[in-house]
Amino acid sequence: MTENSGRPDDSGDVVLTASRWQFRQLITANPNHFGTFPDLPFEVVEPMQGNTAYEEVQCVSYSPTRDRIEATINVKQTFGYSGGPCTSGSFEHLRFYVDYGSGWEDAGPAAIKVHDFAAGRDCPGDPLHPISYVASVKHTPHRRWCGTPVLPRVRVILSWNLPPTPGDPDFPPVWGDVHECHVQIAPRRFFFGDIIQYIPSKVLDTLPAKVIEQTPIPHPDPDPGPLMDLAELTTRYRQDDVPAHRFAFPQLMALSDTAGVGGQALASSALVAQASKLNLSEILKQLEDTKGDVDFEELECLGLDEGISSLVATFNVKKNSGYSGGPCTAGSKEYVAFWADWDDDCRYTYLGTVEVVVHDYDLPDGGLCYAAIQPIDLGALRRPCDKPRINRVRAVLSWGSPPSTTDPDKLPTWGNRIDRHVQVEPGPTYDGTAHFTIVGGVAANKVNLITGLTDPGATLGTSTVPLNPPLCPFAGQVTLQGPNDPTLAGHQYRIKATNLGGGGFHYLDTAFGVVDSNGNPGTVTPTPGTGWAPWPTWTSNTEGFLGVHTPGGNDQWDYTLELDVAGNTVDTARVQLDNLVRNEVDALDTVNAGDLWLDTAGACKVPKAELNARFVARDLHFSSWSLSLLGGPGGNPPQPPLHLPGNLPMLPTSSQTPLSGTDFTIDLTDPMLAPCGYVVRLTIVDRAIVNSVTQGQHATIDRGICLE
Structure with missing residues (x-):
């Protein structure tokens, strides 16, 4: 095997070197082998950091509606990831940070499991590599009211096979890189404290304490603010040099695309345009000549976030104005339509359109990076590891008017289109069988049926990194999930909870929250006493939640899944509870x-x-x-x-x-x-x-x- 620095050789190809395939061994023997830990008493052998020959961050963005920080990375090579799709592969580790103006706050880690994949081409003949992956973390933002926009900077550190150090925003990755962008936080409701500094003290003295001492509600404000009409937009944007065929576009499209709009409404709009000295004929001509304009916004990244079973597109808002109003108005919408060629036959399937509200802001350098998140039923796409699925996906960004849902090739007026390749992780396919898929946040097949503890190698939630230490019990609420197999739709199920410590059994009938395929919350309430509920479908319950149980204590519990069929017991799971960590010495307890x-x-x-x-x-x-x-x-x-x-x-x-x-x-x-x-x-x-x-x-x- 030829060895070099890990950079392209004379032919332009990257060669696998010891610094890559022996990376873990090298840093185990000498943590400062590559010079990335200068404070440690070890000599530098091979200075290197930020090598992006194998993987690279393409985008980092934020979804104001879902409060998630998303990072898109490209895996570039066919090799160098510690094995093929039926091996354990390796991890791309990410760590996120947020800076609201007073320094970096650690927002948490994420990871992506990656493998070697042979070179290939898709139906149109394009190479399968690079493959675009997305990882994300949930973020609890610092909100303020719309009059004080919150536009923090986010950073992601990508590091292959070595997790970035927690709390270290300057961690230097050997293999990987660092990427930043400013994002926008959805505002909360206005409350009295937002203007208290402007109120004279003699007025404050007359107000009741409950008014003075009220605290803000930290949730996003559901009121989008007023919609600016064409006359207001004309006055606002003439001074900002925003072209008329830009700011008039949403209202013109809304009128022309709505079949029920009559002649009176059209005449009224024309009169407003005339009063504002707008030449509608000239505007319409300019719009006919405008296709795929990316002066104001541009779609930059697209990838698959396995952790939340969603395609994620990142677009950049580039200008201070031209988005139909400032932060305390309704603003305007960026629409992202998602498509996929799941069968590799050059035919796209329409997956859905996501709306993201944008406004005029005094932009920081680099603009603002937004994430549009489209949930996907990945369970319907999974295949065995020896038949890897790498598919072409597409996103179309359109400002002010939704893009086509029937023609994936149609270019929008304002916006653009990008294609990428994504990998759907292997796994069991839908087979019409009702069973537990996840128990207590852990894959059901990784929870031991004898001990009720997690097995070695088990992961939690969206993480792909094994639990450390392993052999974990459960505490608090235990959630139970199953497949969204469409062949099970229409069936009823229930879950029998049995206390193996002698406490009897009951059927789970506690109401629990779910999220539908549009991201909207909902509630499932099993029948009281008997626990029967309809089997979850992906459109109404994307994560396949079946039930929740919060028994407390330290007993073992068995969960028996019953279906409304003959011989109705279809699956069983066992968990070992441990809700006790002592902060005292009890003479009767020598263990805790x-x-x-x-x-x-x-x-x-x-x-x-x-x-x-x-x-x-x-x-x-x-x-x-x-x-x-x-x-x-x-x-x-x-x-x-x-x-x-x-x-x-x-x-x-x-x-x-x-x-x-x-x-x-x-x-x-x-x-x-x-x-x-x-x-x-x-x-x-x-x-x-x-x-x-x-x-x-x-x-x-x-x-x-x-x-x-």
């Missing part, structure tokens, strides 16, 4: 315990010296412990060193202590520790899947000290 003792010798104040202490951190499904110092005059004190007696390093945080506890010392000699009150906090974390969404429930123990 937590305690923290500080040797203050009974003094009200302790000197700036080493403080003797002892802690206990134990749990049946233990994951980790941590010790931290809180408080002080600044609220963010430096963290003092912790040592075992004899000034030895502390135990690994992944190790439990004996029930009798572990002695250690806290070094309080740091001159940055001002005389003040502090809290020493012990946090104990287990490895339970909590509410089917996150890993790790915790308990904390606080002990206060007053430092001289």
